[in-house]
Amino acid sequence: MPSRFNTAQRGFTLVELLVVIAIIGVMVGLLLPAVQAAREAARRMSCSNNLKQIALATHNYESTFQMIPAMTGTGTYSPQARILPFIEQAAMSDRINFSVPLLLPPLFQSLYNPAVRDLVSQPISTFQCPSEAGMAMFAITFAGGDTGQAAGNNYMFSNGSGTGTNYDDRFRTDGMVFENSWTRFRDVTDGTSNTVLLAETVLGDQVIGPSPSPMKPHRRAASWSSSSVAGVPGFVTGGSVISNPDLGALFQGGTFTSYRGTRGESWIRGVPFAIVVNGYLPPNSPIPDVTMHGRGFFAARSYHPGGAMHALVDASVRFVTDSNDLVVHRAIYSRNGGEVVQLP
Structure with missing residues (x-):
């Protein structure tokens, strides 16, 4: 007859259980930053690939049309829209008649051309x-009462250094694009490996209204406008013309009249605050982007720690740090300034 044995099973004590939990917590605490860093590295690589693809598409466009895609006015199409066939979006491009304005008259009173309205929100x-980190879809309201949505854009063509009057792309600037430009790569006399073609920025927070107090965080691409800055250094003729202003003093002086968080609000529309960048401010500047009638000083900005991605004219992609020397930074945004500089 088999004998029976009673075996006692020993469990964890409360102290041992707490020690195990503490060890697991420490391991998670050590691993989580590494996981987050790995994810950000993957996102940064994807961002770099996007810029590379846009830069190569611009090269293909220039080879086909003998020019870099130009800005053609607020109511028309962006350079980004013009390179659609070269980023595997030929079907979308085929639906656009570039000879018909994107915004039908009267300008700013009605919404987008009905023939392409659905593309605007694509x-x-x-x-x-x-x-x-922001919302990639913008709610749009026009003065005439029309409303709709527009898909955002993080990648901006360079319209120049922003020095002098090179921020105003209604006229010829020292950048790669401006209104009715006919720029070619052969015009980049400063060297294609030393000149910015594109840079990234972050999307605006879609807040429109009076100047907030306290002012909004700068990394959300705060865009400001002012029509009453006469007497401020760098602003002349009642604020209608700007030349090398002290934007920091202007920002601190509280002369802004409105806040518009609309940076990057549309990839398809040729309005400057949605499609261009310049070098007047360093990447992720603590000074917000400043606009005057849609034109202005638009910095490269990103959620990548320490700087922002840039595509150079030779289609290489570089990470430009927040601490990049400002003289060098402005110089690399100029295509023909004659500066002898290069990125570190």
């Missing part, structure tokens, strides 16, 4: 940074 992944 996100294009190549134009969106995976690290973007």
Whole structure:
């Protein structure tokens, strides 16, 4: 007859259980930053690939049309829209008649051309940074009462250094694009490996209204406008003309009249605050972007720690740090300034 044995099973004591939980917590605490860093590295690589693809598409466009895609006015199409066939979006491009304005008259009173209205709200992944933390779809309201949505854009063509009057792309600037430009790569006399073609920025927070107090965080691409800055250094003729202003003093002086968080609000529309960048401010500047009648000083900005991604004219992609020397930074945004500089 088999004998029976009673075996006692020993469990964890409360102290041992707490020690195990503490060890697991420490391990998670050590691993989580590494996981987050790995994810950000992957997002940064994807962002770099987007810029590379847009830069190569611009090269193909220039080879086909003997020019870099130009800005053609607020109511018309962006350079980003013009390179659609070269980023595997030929079907979308085929629906656009570039000879018909995107905004039908009267300008700013009505919404987009009905023939392409659905394209306006169509996100294009190549134009969106995976690290973007804002809302990629913008609610649009026109003066005439029409409303709609527009898909945002993180990647901006360079319209120049922003020095002098090079921020105003209604006229010829020292950048790669401006209104009715006919720029070619052969015009980049400063060297294609030393000149910015594109840079990333972050999307505006879609707040429109009076100047907030306290002012909004700068990394959300705060865009400001002012029509009453006469007497401020760098502003002349009642604020209608700007030349090398002290934007920091202007920002601190509280002369802004309105806040518009509309940076990057549309990839398809040729309005400057949605499609261009310049070098007047360093990447992720603590000074907000400043606009005057849609034109202004638009910095490269990103959610990548320490700087922002840039595509150079030779289609290489570089990470430009927040601490980049400002003289060098402005020089690399100029295509023909004659400066002898290069990125570190």
